[in-house]
Amino acid sequence: KAGVTQTPRYLIKTRGQQVTLSCSPISGHRSVSWYQQTPGQGLQFLFEYFSETQRNKGNFPGRFSGRQFSNSRSEMNVSTLELGDSALYLCASSLGTSGGLFQETQYFGPGTRLLVL
Amino acid sequence: AQKVTQAQTEISVVEKEDVTLDCVYETRDTTYYLFWYKQPPSGELVFLIRRNSFDEQNEISGRYSWNFQKSTSSFNFTITASQVVDSAVYFCALSGSQGNLIFGKGTKLSVKP
Numbered sequence: 001k002a003g004v005t006q007t008p009r010y011l012i013k014t015r016g017q018q019v020t021l022s023c024s025p026i027s028g029h030r031s032v033s034w035y036q037q038t039p040g041q042g043l044q045f046l047f048e049y050f051s052e053t054q055r056n057k058g059n060f061p062g063r064f065s066g067r068q069f070s071n072s073r074s075e076m077n078v079s080t081l082e083l084g085d086s087a088l089y090l091c092a093s094s095l096g097t098s099g100g101l102f103q104e105t106q107y108f109g110p111g112t113r114l115l116v117l
Numbered sequence: 118a119q120k121v122t123q124a125q126t127e128i129s130v131v132e133k134e135d136v137t138l139d140c141v142y143e144t145r146d147t148t149y150y151l152f153w154y155k156q157p158p159s160g161e162l163v164f165l166i167r168r169n170s171f172d173e174q175n176e177i178s179g180r181y182s183w184n185f186q187k188s189t190s191s192f193n194f195t196i197t198a199s200q201v202v203d204s205a206v207y208f209c210a211l212s213g214s215q216g217n218l219i220f221g222k223g224t225k226l227s228v229k230p
């Protein structure tokens with residue numbers, strides 16, 4: 001089975017621009033989560049999508065948004081980029097069950113490295 | 118509040134040494150899951166193990182072993198006879214009440230030949 005794929009792998013943007021990152025989950029997985037990794041804050045949860053609905057959300061400003069399509073692929077958007085948004089953005093997929101993300105193993109993609117200048 | 122602490126920021130060992138990575142967690146939940154992930158320089162987080170709070174049996178997988186002690190809220194990871202390919206950052210994580218993973222800050226392991 002193919003793993004989680006993320007595109008693009010690297011991205012350079014300037015302050016004020018917006019960016020869209022894409023994630024394709026493992027085949028058959030219905031839940032997609034996004035995490036931000038920075039040297040200072042470590043790995044932080046952004047949000048989770050299941051069946052095209054945002055099921056959980058972390059503590060990030062509204063500039064960070066996402067969506068999920070009917071084929072479970074997900075996109076994450078960051079508007080009005082700030083220097084502090086420079087990070088590795090990791091997408092993770094899991095089976096997605098009614099029991100919730102809580103008890104599932106999340107499998108991660110290679111990430112998108114975003115640099116904001 | 119839920120929290121994961123990995124007190125060791127960096128560890129350096131020589132190949133074939135055994136090494137233990139510590140993980141201490143805090144949660145008020147009675148049911149929870151603990152995880153270990155490996156992050157090589159490429160950036161991808163590689164899943165190593167999942168353990169639920171009701172299963173305190175230690176687990177061994179090849180050179181890897183995990184020691185879960187609920188009494189001390191610890192979930193330590195030991196690599197036996199370390200190899201250069203084990204060099205990576207290792208993260209311990211706890212499944213939060215929303216299902217998201219709460220990660221420790223990670224331990225960078227360097228295995229020198």
